[in-house]
Amino acid sequence: MKLITILIADDEAEIADLIALHLKKEGYHIIKAADGKEAMQAIQSQSIDLAILDIMMPELDGYEVTRQIREKHHMPIIFLSAKTSDLDKITGLVMGADDYMTKPFNPMELVARVNSQLRRSMQFSQPSVATKPILEAGGLTICPDQHTVTLYGELIELTPKEFDILYLLAKNPKQVFNVESIFQHVWGEAYYESGNNTVMVHIRALRKKLGDDINKTKFIKTIWGVGYTFNG
Structure with a gap:
């Protein structure tokens, strides 16, 4: 069975060593990088299953x-x-991260979040017996198995969370989702205080990429005081 490989990129060696110690106890293979350049070299040369990144690195x-x-x-x-x-x-989340923890941190909580992210990732990568249906509306094509979105044949680059939000709304076109529900569906965890801003920022970025403006179809419709729905 293939060992799961986790990259830890942090210029503070003591923190990287502490994280590595706890993750090795879980049976994970660890690669450490002291800066962003080393991190990218590791990703380009080896198979990485999850990355833990510091933001302020050389x-x-x-x-x-x-x-x-x-x-x-x-x-x-x-x-x-x-x-x-x-x-x-x-x-951090809008840039494409799946989770965000602040220092100082509880190593056991980090381990729990790593395990949670890996479970979700592995579920997504498992081949399905039946493929999920492709969704089409107003020139928009969403392919869940390939995790791709095209608009009038042009590929739209979405972060994983932006894709998940769009797919959630598009596969339930008549349903209105409030912010708390979107957060729980997409992030897979209990809603927290700043979750409202997190969802709204992702939807704002998603609308911009989809070209939602006064001259074009609005794919994501706001139901004031309630939430969001797909307008396909």
Whole structure:
């Protein structure tokens, strides 16, 4: 059975060693990188199943490493950072991270979040007996098995969370989802205080990529005071 490989990229060696110690106890294979450049070299040369990234690293920061990862890979990414504001967390999630923890942190909580992200990732990668149906509406085509979205034949680059939000709404076109429900469906965890901003920022970015403006069809419709629905 293939060992699951986790990349830890942090320029603080003591923190990287602490994380590695706890994850090795879970049976994971660990690769450590001291800066963003080393992190990208590891990703390009080896098979990585999940990445834990600091944001403030030499050479390349965590945001840039995430941007480069998302160009070719769908592995889960967890930011572990001393940057603690809600804006920092939202920025990290919008950039393509799947989770965000702040320092100082509880190592056991990090292990639990790693396990959760890997479970979801492995469920997604398992081949299905029956493929999920392709969704089409107003020039928009959503292929859930390939995790791709095209608009009038042009590929739209979405982050994993943006895709999940769009697919949730599009497969339930007559249903209105409030922010709390979207967060629980897409992030797979209990709603927390800043979850409202997290969802709204993702929807704003998604609308921009889909070209939702006054001159074009609005694929994501706001039902004021209630939530969001798909307008296909």
